[in-house]
Amino acid sequence: MVSVGIDIGSTATKAVVFDGMVRGRAVVPTGWEPREAGLRAFREALSSAGLREESVSRVVGTGYGRVSLPFSDQRVTEISCHARGAWYLNPDTRAVIDIGGQDSKVILVSDDGSVSDFIMNDKCAAGTGRFLQVMAGILDLTLDELGSLAASSEPVPLTSMCTVFAESEIIGLLAQGTPKGAIAAGIIDAIARRMEGLVGRLEAHEGITFTGGLATNGSISGVIARRLGLSLHVPEDPQIVGALGAALIGCNA
Secondary structure (H helix, E strand, O other): OOEEEEEEOOOEEEEEEEOOOEEEEEEEEOOOOHHHHHHHHHHHHHHHHOOOHHHOOEEEEEOHHHHHOOOOOEEOOHHHHHHHHHHHHOOOOOEEEEEOOOOEEEEEEOOOOOEEEEEEEOOOOOOOHHHHHHHHHHOOOOHHHHHHHHHOOOOOOOOOOOHHHHHHHHHHHHHOOOOHHHHHHHHHHHHHHHHHHHHHHHOOOOOEEEEOHHHHOHHHHHHHHHHHOOOEEOOOOHHHHHHHHHHHHHHOO
């Protein structure tokens, strides 16, 4: 059975082709057309697997844009998909940290890969990938450059996690001559403190898997791990974990 999971996030759309193992994958920008991005990711993932659309038995959509995917057989929340995908890749996973473009979340995972509890910040951009993108833009840095600078610098404390107020604070720090590295470290430390609060509220303390696009940045994941005082398992391809979970759920439907 061939199952395809499609995770339409606010920044990137991911697709995974699964038939007992991962046969193909694709990551494309979501842009302003989630439906088109979902279709494009679907076709690119099939192409990478060397399969045709007729071969697919089931399509499962997830992510915020899953409602715009007209050809899915099933729609599942990203909470369940990230838990399932992370647990498949590492059965020791008992918690998942995911920092998405529009929200950040911590998910507790049961022994069978199902969700036992979760908490998420989806009320504003604080602690999200969008927050990081905006702050990196103020410093005229890419996220990779932001992470590299932060890894070798002592953080300057940021008092605000509100994107608007933090932007003003960073502009003020630059005007005072504060090095970009210290500000970059302060930005990531602020994200880490946000995640520390979420992790602490669920009392997650072991088997933590870090999923999502930000997990690909070793500097950022390293800072978060040090802040939490815990080791984080980062999958080889963390960005596709949600799509993989959706494909796995499709296989078992």
